[in-house]
Amino acid sequence: MSTDIKITPEIVAEHGLSEDEYKTIKKRLGRTPNINELGLFSVMWSEHCSYKSSRRHLKKLLTEGDKVIQGPGENAGVIDIGDGDAIVFKMESHNHPSYIEPYQGAATGVGGIMRDVFTMGARPIALMNALRFGEPDHPKTKTLVAGVVHGIGGYGNCVGVPTVGGETNFHSGYNGNILVNAMCVGLARQDKVFYSAAKGVGNPIFYVGSKTGRDGIHGATMASAEFDDDSDEKRPTVQVGDPFTEKLLIEACMELMATDAIIAIQDMGAAGLTSSSIEMADKGGVGVEMNLDMVPQRSSGMTPYEMMLSESQERMLMVLKPGKEQLAYDIFNKWDLDVAEVGRTTKTGRLVLTHKGETVCDIPIAPLGDDAPNLDRPYTAPPKLKPLEHNEMQDPDKRGSSYNSALKAILSSPDICSKRWIWEQYDRTVMGDTVDSSQSGGDAAIVRIHGTNKAVAISTDCTPRYCAADPFEGGKQAVAETWRNLTCTGAVPIAITDCLNFGNPERPEIMGQFVYAIEGMDEACRALDYPVVSGNVSLYNETNGVAIPPTPAIGGVGLISDLNKFQTIEGAKEGDSLILIGNTQGWLGASLYARIILGFGKDGTPDHAPPPVDLEMEKKNGDYVRRLIRDRRVNAVHDLSDGGLAVAAVEMAFASGLGFKLMNRSENPDHAWLFGEDQGRYLLAVEENSVNPVISTAHNLGLTAIMVGTVGGDRLSAESGFDIALSDAHMVYENWLPDFMAS
Amino acid sequence: MKSAVIVFPASNCDRDAQTALAKITGRDPLMVWHEETELPQVDFVVIPGGFSYGDYLRSGAIAARSPIVQDIVKKAKNGLPVAGFCNGFQILTESGLLPGALMRNKGLKFVCRPQKLKIANSDSMFTKAYGDETDVTYPIAHFDGNYYADDATISQLEKSGRVLFRYVDNPNGSMKDIAGICNEAGNVLGMMPHPERAVDPLHGGTDGIKLFKSVLESFR
Numbered sequence: 001m002s003t004d005i006k007i008t009p010e011i012v013a014e015h016g017l018s019e020d021e022y023k024t025i026k027k028r029l030g031r032t033p034n035i036n037e038l039g040l041f042s043v044m045w046s047e048h049c050s051y052k053s054s055r056r057h058l059k060k061l062l063t064e065g066d067k068v069i070q071g072p073g074e075n076a077g078v079i080d081i082g083d084g085d086a087i088v089f090k091m092e093s094h095n096h097p098s099y100i101e102p103y104q105g106a107a108t109g110v111g112g113i114m115r116d117v118f119t120m121g122a123r124p125i126a127l128m129n130a131l132r133f134g135e136p137d138h139p140k141t142k143t144l145v146a147g148v149v150h151g152i153g154g155y156g157n158c159v160g161v162p163t164v165g166g167e168t169n170f171h172s173g174y175n176g177n178i179l180v181n182a183m184c185v186g187l188a189r190q191d192k193v194f195y196s197a198a199k200g201v202g203n204p205i206f207y208v209g210s211k212t213g214r215d216g217i218h219g220a221t222m223a224s225a226e227f228d229d230d231s232d233e234k235r236p237t238v239q240v241g242d243p244f245t246e247k248l249l250i251e252a253c254m255e256l257m258a259t260d261a262i263i264a265i266q267d268m269g270a271a272g273l274t275s276s277s278i279e280m281a282d283k284g285g286v287g288v289e290m291n292l293d294m295v296p297q298r299s300s301g302m303t304p305y306e307m308m309l310s311e312s313q314e315r316m317l318m319v320l321k322p323g324k325e326q327l328a329y330d331i332f333n334k335w336d337l338d339v340a341e342v343g344r345t346t347k348t349g350r351l352v353l354t355h356k357g358e359t360v361c362d363i364p365i366a367p368l369g370d371d372a373p374n375l376d377r378p379y380t381a382p383p384k385l386k387p388l389e390h391n392e393m394q395d396p397d398k399r400g401s402s403y404n405s406a407l408k409a410i411l412s413s414p415d416i417c418s419k420r421w422i423w424e425q426y427d428r429t430v431m432g433d434t435v436d437s438s439q440s441g442g443d444a445a446i447v448r449i450h451g452t453n454k455a456v457a458i459s460t461d462c463t464p465r466y467c468a469a470d471p472f473e474g475g476k477q478a479v480a481e482t483w484r485n486l487t488c489t490g491a492v493p494i495a496i497t498d499c500l501n502f503g504n505p506e507r508p509e510i511m512g513q514f515v516y517a518i519e520g521m522d523e524a525c526r527a528l529d530y531p532v533v534s535g536n537v538s539l540y541n542e543t544n545g546v547a548i549p550p551t552p553a554i555g556g557v558g559l560i561s562d563l564n565k566f567q568t569i570e571g572a573k574e575g576d577s578l579i580l581i582g583n584t585q586g587w588l589g590a591s592l593y594a595r596i597i598l599g600f601g602k603d604g605t606p607d608h609a610p611p612p613v614d615l616e617m618e619k620k621n622g623d624y625v626r627r628l629i630r631d632r633r634v635n636a637v638h639d640l641s642d643g644g645l646a647v648a649a650v651e652m653a654f655a656s657g658l659g660f661k662l663m664n665r666s667e668n669p670d671h672a673w674l675f676g677e678d679q680g681r682y683l684l685a686v687e688e689n690s691v692n693p694v695i696s697t698a699h700n701l702g703l704t705a706i707m708v709g710t711v712g713g714d715r716l717s718a719e720s721g722f723d724i725a726l727s728d729a730h731m732v733y734e735n736w737l738p739d740f741m742a743s
Numbered sequence: 744m745k746s747a748v749i750v751f752p753a754s755n756c757d758r759d760a761q762t763a764l765a766k767i768t769g770r771d772p773l774m775v776w777h778e779e780t781e782l783p784q785v786d787f788v789v790i791p792g793g794f795s796y797g798d799y800l801r802s803g804a805i806a807a808r809s810p811i812v813q814d815i816v817k818k819a820k821n822g823l824p825v826a827g828f829c830n831g832f833q834i835l836t837e838s839g840l841l842p843g844a845l846m847r848n849k850g851l852k853f854v855c856r857p858q859k860l861k862i863a864n865s866d867s868m869f870t871k872a873y874g875d876e877t878d879v880t881y882p883i884a885h886f887d888g889n890y891y892a893d894d895a896t897i898s899q900l901e902k903s904g905r906v907l908f909r910y911v912d913n914p915n916g917s918m919k920d921i922a923g924i925c926n927e928a929g930n931v932l933g934m935m936p937h938p939e940r941a942v943d944p945l946h947g948g949t950d951g952i953k954l955f956k957s958v959l960e961s962f963r
Contacts, residue, residue: 153853157884158794160755244797247753335752425853427884429937430792432759435945439857448945450758563945 005035015042021373028367036304036353036361043271043309044278044368047539052373053505054537057518061532062525067494068533069190075116075267076186077533078193079495081559085449086190087456088122091130091183091499091555093538098180099227101238102147106180107155108241108313113184114159115267118250119316121194121257122186125431126447127156129166129182130460130499130553131422134175136414136740141170144178145422146741152182153425158243159250163426164437164445167460170414172604173468176227176543181499183555185458187449194257196266198284198319198345203263205277205290205343206325208332209249209315212273213298215239216311226504226542245314245337252335253316261324268315274308276317277343278351282369284319290343292355304353304360319345379511382471388589388608394598395671403670403722406597408732410643410675411650413596417736435563436489441651442569443485443639446560455560457491460553463642465601466610468549469590471513473610475520475552477679480613481641482556483528487622488637488682490566490629491558493528498535498554503547505539513550514539521552527615528622530556549604567629572636572656572685576711578649579694580665582621582640582681583704586672587611592642593675611679617703618680624703625682633694636685646674648683649709650716650729656685659726662709662718670721685711744962746772747785749815749831751806756792756829756939763939764789767955780810782818786962790815792829792884792937802845802887803833812838824868824958825931829885832923832933841926841933842900843892848885849916855884857947858936859911860922864904867925868961869932872953879950881936883914888935890917890924900924908934 063071070078076090094109216239266276281288332339353361396406423438435446444459461481467474486493503510541548589608594600600607698705717723764772795806827835835841908923923934938951
């Protein structure tokens with residue numbers, strides 16, 4: 001594409017720019033943009049880069065707190081974990097590419113999120129993911145699961161960062177748009193955190209990493225539109241990853257970061273060289289001049305347009321202190337990476353690009369940010385659904401089935417069943433600090449800070465069933481559930497990252513889901529003093545007009561300051577008592593039981609209101625559980641979520657290898673007692689002599705705590721409910737996913 | 744005992760090995776960059792897991808031809824104790840120090856799990872500290888761990904007691920459940936499981952400690 005292409009309305013439309021947006025560009029330039037300039041505006045003002053539909057709503061979120069060093073707006077969020085250490089973390093989506101090309105899409109999603117973290121000076125220490133696939137019967141599901149899991153493992157395993165946890169759901173709402181959300185957690189010293197503001201004039205700009213090729217051009221624009229039947233044709237816009245280069249890039253960057261050479265650094269993610277150079281210049285209030293002839297190129301004859309819009313992976317842009325150029329060359333050469341000085345910062349406030357002696361772009365930088373569209377899209381309030389009242393025909397026995405069958409059906413359901421087939425493909429133990437991971441079936445991963453006695457707990461959560469039924473309550477619940485999961489380890493929850501996956505924001509009902517989910521999240525963040533420090537928005541997850549269920553995936557991070565006092569789902573002992581903390585009403589609306597056994601919402605349409613979260617009780621219950629862990633009062637902890645008390649008790653039994661006897665300690669019918677999904681609840685295994693103190697202290701604090709059973713034997717039995725051998729239950733739990741993948 | 748860990752560009756268990764050696768030998772190992780042509784004076788060398796040069800071509804194939812590995816081969820033939828874990832095992836078979844090859848796992852998937860093993864021979868410089876103890880669990884994490892050798896080699900290994908570790912519930916299709924072998928002289932060990940990730944009660948257990956203790960005792 002040469003610079004003298006005539007800009008027609010068709011070309012403007014192909015670039016996803018509206019007529020108004022194009023008018024603004026012409027006004028600010030005082031002339032018609034050339035094709036390169038149009039391309040730059042197009043990607044910078046895409047939904048993906050500009051957050052034009054979401055920005056005004058994201059602003060509402062709590063982003064500040066005692067432990068927040070850097071909130072949203074940088075490559076990743078940064079929190080204080082004491083002793084001069086900082087945790088840097090973020091979650092990001094790679095949904096559209098993963099649907100089109102599952103292996104590369106997922107792999108580069110992992111690569112991209114790691115770069116966001118090590119760009120800030122943090123060595124990645126843990127990876128997590130949150131995956132949503134279509135219903136198992138959908139013809140694409142199996143291939144997508146296999147490809148995505150292979151891609152995540154292929155990248156993370158090679159770079160040598162443990163993939164320690166995650167969640168996987170299957171739902172018909174994701175048939176046409178799967179979600180691949182990857183999270184990375186890194187460790188830095190607080191005085192060695194790097195930012196992206198390019199301060200100072202006349203400083204050299206360095207390009208390091210892989211060469212620039214023609215892959216991924218317009219990836220950001222693809223992620224800003226919905227799919228149709230021809231979406232497979234977008235394969236060329238998917239990037240190709242190379243984890244070996246990423247590993248080299250991490251080590252080389254870490255080595256340069258140990259010196260004082262770097263002023264600013266930014267990875268080349270969506271919109272590649274364009275967004276990295278513009279964001280660095282914009283934040284630093286400077287201009288940038290780059291000579292594109294200096295950019296390392298994979299193919300010959302690349303045009304400025306292609307170079308600026310390429311999304312080739314494993315690349316970084318840095319502004320160095322003058323005089324440090326040789327140091328950078330030496331380090332990156334040592335690691336066999338490309339390194340080139342491609343330009344300088346200037347005082348003009350303009351982005352000036354030259355190519356073969358010609359100026360091919362000369363635009364002011366400020367308007368790209370200042371004038372970026374900030375839309376107030378119309379939205380409608382999501383309809384409120386009624387609760388599901390108890391009635392006797394919900395009882396499995398009365399339905400002509402049995403509690404044993406119901407339990408087995410739930411344990412072998414795609415959402416609950418063991419995800420061993422997935423996590424065994426991820427190296428969870430590399431780096432030598434994984435204290436707990438997916439392997440235990442617990443609530444949160446625990447990763448030690450190397451060489452210390454402290455650890456971070458990490459959890460990713462979202463319950464799309466709840467979000468679809470009530471985006472506000474669902475958003476609230478997703479935040480609260482990560483907080484609860486971190487609490488189960490004894491960690492003090494500190495902050496979250498969010499990955500907000502929604503449909504087409506141009507539809508008022510979808511925009512309504514988005515707005516209400518954010519408001520729900522925010523309510524939880526404020527009540528739990530649990531701010532958002534980083535995140536990502538993925539809209540247009542929609543195919544032929546059918547949107548995904550609203551899916552605000554939350555990644556929470558907490559601190560275990562003393563590894564002599566933490567807890568997991570493992571460790572219940574023969575003769576222990578099971579204590580339930582929290583109120584039980586037997587809430588069945590939008591529960592897994594309602595979906596699997598009663599058949600509600602099977603077609604993806606929600607029928608009943610999800611369980612509300614009482615945030616005040618949430619906080620009190622969680623604070624109490626943490627105190628019990630600190631006082632070493634409990635042998636095992638698990639939160640109650642999908643499948644309620646029954647599934648929580650069964651999962652705890654799988655982790656300890658011991659059975660249990662449960663009793664119904666409520667006024668509710670057995671099925672509601674066992675499978676209801678009331679929020680803010682924990683199941684504890686405590687030694688017999690701790691039962692009274694644990695319950696009486698809870699009562700003194702105004703909390704509900706009741707003994708609900710005992711641990712022991714090899715059967716899973718519930719009073720007037722199920723009674724099956726632990727080994728039988730374990731078999732159906734373990735077998736579903738491998739059987740499905742082999743079928 | 745002075746030890747060294749070889750660092751290839753995409754080694755990723757180099758720190759795991761470093762941590763284990765420092766903890767058990769009481770001395771920090773030397774970290775030796777792959778471009779070095781000569782190994783420093785040490786008593787024991789670990790070739791760590793990872794993907795060495797990205798594992799292009801075949802796992803460990805390029806690394807086996809690197810300058811530092813040439814020097815390791817020379818010194819190992821003169822009796823220097825060498826252990827290769829995971830990718831290190833692949834490099835040792837590619838270099839010819841150990842027989843056989845590691846093919847793609849039978850299930851065609853990467854597999855990471857705590858792996859039960861039987862110590863098949865505790866009369867070796869790498870296993871003697873285990874004494875009568877035969878059941879250990881080390882983490883595994885590999886894609887290409889399916890051990891293969893021709894029948895003559897297998898029977899040679901079996902007869903001379905060079906199979907040191909066997910899998911319980913073979914995870915990858917290895918012949919005769921072979922998880923780890925040594926060379927004829929007994930100074931070179933290659934194994935797919937990660938004993939260096941099993942030296943800490945909070946992470947992977949402590950079953951790997953005695954492997955390093957065995958080597959250490961040889962230098963007392």
